[in-house]
Amino acid sequence: MxxxxxxxxxxxxxxxxxxxxxxxxxxxxxxxxxxxxxxxxGAGEGSVPLLPNILQSLDISLHSFKEHTKSTxxxxxxxxxxxxxxxxxxxxxxxxxxxxxxxxxxxPNNYNSKIGLPDNKSTHILTxxxxxxxxxxxxxxxxxxxYKNKLPFYRDNNKxxxxxxxxxxxxxxxTANYLKSIGEKRGINVIDGELESIVENKxxxxxxxxxxxxxxxxxxxxxxxxxxxxxxxxxxxxxxxxSYTEHLSMNSAIPFFLPHxxxxxxxxxxxxxxxxxxxxxIPLQHRWGCGYIFNDVYTNEVEAKKEVEEYLGHEIEVRNLxxxxxxxxxxxxxxxxxxxxxxxxxxxxxxxxxxMLQLMQLMDLDPISLVAxxxxxxxxxxxxxxxxNDEIADFIYWHYVTDRNDxxxxxxxxxxxxxxxxxxxxxxxWKYRTPIDSDVKTTTYKSSFDIEHWIxxxxxxxxxxxxxxxxxxxxxxxxxxxxxxxxxYLNNMKNIFNKSLDS
Numbered sequence: 001m002x003x004x005x006x007x008x009x010x011x012x013x014x015x016x017x018x019x020x021x022x023x024x025x026x027x028x029x030x031x032x033x034x035x036x037x038x039x040x041x042g043a044g045e046g047s048v049p050l051l052p053n054i055l056q057s058l059d060i061s062l063h064s065f066k067e068h069t070k071s072t073x074x075x076x077x078x079x080x081x082x083x084x085x086x087x088x089x090x091x092x093x094x095x096x097x098x099x100x101x102x103x104x105x106x107x108p109n110n111y112n113s114k115i116g117l118p119d120n121k122s123t124h125i126l127t128x129x130x131x132x133x134x135x136x137x138x139x140x141x142x143x144x145x146x147y148k149n150k151l152p153f154y155r156d157n158n159k160x161x162x163x164x165x166x167x168x169x170x171x172x173x174x175t176a177n178y179l180k181s182i183g184e185k186r187g188i189n190v191i192d193g194e195l196e197s198i199v200e201n202k203x204x205x206x207x208x209x210x211x212x213x214x215x216x217x218x219x220x221x222x223x224x225x226x227x228x229x230x231x232x233x234x235x236x237x238x239x240x241x242x243s244y245t246e247h248l249s250m251n252s253a254i255p256f257f258l259p260h261x262x263x264x265x266x267x268x269x270x271x272x273x274x275x276x277x278x279x280x281x282i283p284l285q286h287r288w289g290c291g292y293i294f295n296d297v298y299t300n301e302v303e304a305k306k307e308v309e310e311y312l313g314h315e316i317e318v319r320n321l322x323x324x325x326x327x328x329x330x331x332x333x334x335x336x337x338x339x340x341x342x343x344x345x346x347x348x349x350x351x352x353x354x355x356m357l358q359l360m361q362l363m364d365l366d367p368i369s370l371v372a373x374x375x376x377x378x379x380x381x382x383x384x385x386x387x388x389n390d391e392i393a394d395f396i397y398w399h400y401v402t403d404r405n406d407x408x409x410x411x412x413x414x415x416x417x418x419x420x421x422x423x424x425x426x427x428x429x430w431k432y433r434t435p436i437d438s439d440v441k442t443t444t445y446k447s448s449f450d451i452e453h454w455i456x457x458x459x460x461x462x463x464x465x466x467x468x469x470x471x472x473x474x475x476x477x478x479x480x481x482x483x484x485x486x487x488x489y490l491n492n493m494k495n496i497f498n499k500s501l502d503s
């Protein structure tokens with residue numbers, strides 16, 4: 001039986017883990033060790049729809065969370081200038097079938113097979129829109145809501161109804177403090193201290209953590225949420241590292257804050273392509289959280305800062321420079337320790353995949369597995385998390401498959417990185433046909449990003465020939481067979497958009 005569980009590290013990862021474990025094991029003593037001297041990174045402030053879902057599962061009010069953390073809604077990511085032409089496109093979160101809007105549910109069950117369309121493709125209406133020249137940013141609800149500063153809710157008969165999936169942009173420090181206040185009320189024990197040494201038994205299982213002030217923390221199970229320090233899973237267990245740097249070459253970032261202007265606060269994250277990487281701009285209620293992520297082969301901290309200032313038209317104050325190498329541990333669960341968050345690995349900030357992986361890891365844990373803690377259970381969990389990471393790394397690489405070549409970085413990216421095998425295979429297939437669902441799903445595990453996400457990036461970056469969509473539209477006679485459903489979708493979308501609430 002487990003009587004004590006200890007989380008090493010605070011921040012968003014540590015406190016979400018503590019609250020999740022506290023709910024999973026209500027009768028177990030939960031201890032979280034954090035250090036006010038070390039603090040938290042606090043650079044990432046974007047998230048994915050899993051966050052509000054898990055907050056609700058933890059009985060945390062979304063309204064309260066939003067107010068205490070200075071959060072704003074996030075409906076997707078706007079990619080700007082990724083082809084070097086100043087244009088932008090959005091990769092939106094999904095629409096909700098409950099609205100009668102989602103184009104995947106708007107076609108009746110078994111309709112595809114009845115009229116001779118492939119059943120393994122859920123995007124016929126999306127193909128029909130692309131083939132007929134419709135802008136996805138203007139005709140997918142979350143995208144249209146984003147660019148028109150609308151909320152993901154609409155009013156119908158005096159009821160407020162959710163129209164689109166959403167997440168939050170949040171202040172990482174305020175979020176950690178807010179989650180901590182909830183955790184303390186729920187009986188989680190908090191220790192302010194720094195790790196000095198680790199004690200393990202003859203079988204290699206950790207039995208206690210010794211802190212620098214002499215405190216000894218005994219537990220049956222431990223979570224490593226120590227961020228880039230990776231004190232348990234990395235430094236102690238020396239788990240094998242799998243690098244993604246041959247595919248994903250970003251290795252440096254300079255974060256900074258900007259004050260708000262008088263314009264409405266956007267409901268999306270900005271990812272603006274720069275000369276040697278890209279700039280994130282995340283709107284909060286009280287400021288913008290920003291940063292330039294780059295490859296230090298092509299620029300350095302000084303030049304990157306100068307480039308950002310030229311782009312913005314004013315000086316910025318860089319908070320710090322942080323370095324990283326894209327990759328993951330092959331095993332995030334070793335003995336009686338699981339690494340969550342940055343401790344388990346890091347790819348890059350694009351698409352908020354770090355917090356996404358953290359939440360996916362937590363959702364894949366259950367009390368029976370944690371108590372049993374057998375070799376087979378650990379192996380299965382590690383295999384699942386590895387697949388999540390690899391799928392995400394592939395999708396992140398897909399964003400860099402663009403025909404931009406106006407700077408050395410963009411010109412040489414495809415030449416000096418290795419295309420991941422799965423992406424290479426997909427690119428070869430997509431020379432001859434449009435994407436289908438099974439292209440980005442394994443036979444066993446749920447895909448981290450579905451086929452619609454890949455298509456949005458492909459159309460935005462011009463990495464798939466649009467004539468394929470036109471050809472498929474003609475071959476399958478989609479205008480004739482799906483025209484009524486495409487029109488229904490567009491009418492529903494316009495109707496809901498017109499009822500949507502202003503931000």
